[in-house]
Amino acid sequence: MSGEPQRSDIVAMLATYGERRPEQVPETISSLELAWLLHQIEQRYGELDIDDDMFVRMSTVTGAVEVLRDLNVGGSG
Amino acid sequence: MTGGAYPRLEPEWVDEVLLSGADDQECLHLGEPITRARLRELVTERQSVLSGAGLRLGGSVALCLPPSVSFIANLLATWRIGAQASLLDHRLTPYEVNGALQRLLPQVVVSAERSTAAPLRGFAEVTESVRTYQGGPAGTSHAVIQLSSGSTGPSKIIARDAGNLVEEIQRYTQIDGVPRAGERIVCLASMVHVLGLVGGLLYGLHAGVSLTIPARMTADGILSAVGADARPTTLLGVPFHIELLAAVPEPPKFPQLTGMTTGGELVRGDVYTTFTDRYGVRLGNMYGMTEVGVIATDLFGRNRPAVLPAPGLSVREEAGELLVSLPESPYIGIKDPGRWSDGWLHTKDAGRVDSRTGLVTILGRLDSQVSVGGLKVDLTEVEQTLATLPGVAGAVVVHDSAIEAYLMLDGGTELSAIESQITVRLAGYKRPRMLHVVGQLPRTATGKLVRDRAVLRSTGPAAPAANGAESDRPG
Numbered sequence: 421m422s423g424e425p426q427r428s429d430i431v432a433m434l435a436t437y438g439e440r441r442p443e444q445v446p447e448t449i450s451s452l453e454l455a456w457l458l459h460q461i462e463q464r465y466g467e468l469d470i471d472d473d474m475f476v477r478m479s480t481v482t483g484a485v486e487v488l489r490d491l492n493v494g495g496s497g
Numbered sequence: 498m499t500g501g502a503y504p505r506l507e508p509e510w511v512d513e514v515l516l517s518g519a520d521d522q523e524c525l526h527l528g529e530p531i532t533r534a535r536l537r538e539l540v541t542e543r544q545s546v547l548s549g550a551g552l553r554l555g556g557s558v559a560l561c562l563p564p565s566v567s568f569i570a571n572l573l574a575t576w577r578i579g580a581q582a583s584l585l586d587h588r589l590t591p592y593e594v595n596g597a598l599q600r601l602l603p604q605v606v607v608s609a610e611r612s613t614a615a616p617l618r619g620f621a622e623v624t625e626s627v628r629t630y631q632g633g634p635a636g637t638s639h640a641v642i643q644l645s646s647g648s649t650g651p652s653k654i655i656a657r658d659a660g661n662l663v664e665e666i667q668r669y670t671q672i673d674g675v676p677r678a679g680e681r682i683v684c685l686a687s688m689v690h691v692l693g694l695v696g697g698l699l700y701g702l703h704a705g706v707s708l709t710i711p712a713r714m715t716a717d718g719i720l721s722a723v724g725a726d727a728r729p730t731t732l733l734g735v736p737f738h739i740e741l742l743a744a745v746p747e748p749p750k751f752p753q754l755t756g757m758t759t760g761g762e763l764v765r766g767d768v769y770t771t772f773t774d775r776y777g778v779r780l781g782n783m784y785g786m787t788e789v790g791v792i793a794t795d796l797f798g799r800n801r802p803a804v805l806p807a808p809g810l811s812v813r814e815e816a817g818e819l820l821v822s823l824p825e826s827p828y829i830g831i832k833d834p835g836r837w838s839d840g841w842l843h844t845k846d847a848g849r850v851d852s853r854t855g856l857v858t859i860l861g862r863l864d865s866q867v868s869v870g871g872l873k874v875d876l877t878e879v880e881q882t883l884a885t886l887p888g889v890a891g892a893v894v895v896h897d898s899a900i901e902a903y904l905m906l907d908g909g910t911e912l913s914a915i916e917s918q919i920t921v922r923l924a925g926y927k928r929p930r931m932l933h934v935v936g937q938l939p940r941t942a943t944g945k946l947v948r949d950r951a952v953l954r955s956t957g958p959a960a961p962a963a964n965g966a967e968s969d970r971p972g
Contacts, residue, residue: 444897446899446931451714459716459745460744462717463746472613472616476615476616478616
């Protein structure tokens, strides 16, 4: 996986928890799923420095995409 | 009704059973070590505040606090005063908390005026709000009150007295494989629910096992907490934590890690194997209920998937349901022989008991309760909450990998309005993760709502709204 994680990438990473199909992944992200997602993201992109406010924003798939974009995850430079 | 099965314990039980030990012994670690002497000081301080708010022997207090030193100190202070503590999960919405308080009617309510609680934080720093409430003294001599899934409507008030708690703590001391004095528990389980409360906090305090809560409930955060100390360490959590830790491809070696124990549903076989291989430790299982605490265990994984009843408890099977011995009904306000009768509690778990070995195998749930991340949620209560919302003509709630709801809406009702109401009335972990708006809820020939997920999935959506709003949205 290269480049910025897209929405579909986030959904795919969330789907690996519980071996779900992408369409079974809800828009909201529970706290357990967030821990799972963080682990998946850090496996692919390395350790991230995410603060409490960012975790709050990552309560939805849309929010997660935005936070990772703000952190320039997978971006150039 | 006062507790007749157990001797009434004087408040000194807190000092004798939970707080005794060397002053300099570390008993907790929430970001920093806390010695017994320091915990006693904190408890004494909280006693003074609670007494100032009017709490006395036989009084009642509701605690609505995140995992924190504050929660622990207030709970022990309440018991040291000889009052009754009702535990409310801090994730409940204000609506749910108000509903619970109106049922429980405590004299004092302790909640967090400010806290550092945030997603994935294991514990918080709390500034408490202590206020009086228009309740009265405890109606019974029970020490702790908890509400079953759901804090309003048909949820049950579950009560345990101090004697019952002490008996459970002593039961733990006799189970082979529990952590021993001088060791550590890294506790990932909620301390407001029985696994973390008794299996973690109360047993740890009694047995001289230091209880650590990781600062961050991430894979890294948990493993850092394990590796931070060389003392023999047990992890206590729920199956999700096993899945998370098993997904770490090359975890560090932890010679101090003696094993992990989970409560709740059984871990899947492939996850069990991956975890035990990667960490080189045993993975144990604990089966219990809020009403009783620990019922049966398999801490070495020798009997997987079966569990052995804890010392002093009996488990039997009747008409496919597991019953556990309990001298008195744990419920306040209801007399339901379908729940407890003649010294036996109905678990509502299907199962069987091997008459030769006594091993218990749990086969599934007989009612509508599901486990969401280790927390019990009754789908019937979620469904009733949805079905009674203004604008909802009907609702069916099902559970597959997550809680989902199928809704029939009154004409002109916006789904967003329903979503807002759900956010007010249900804590996050109880909310449907997906909402499907359908034109008609399918019914059987006799008119009953169909709950078959395949049938529901194939039910047609509602006709498109005039403004083109979506009829199928994630919750």
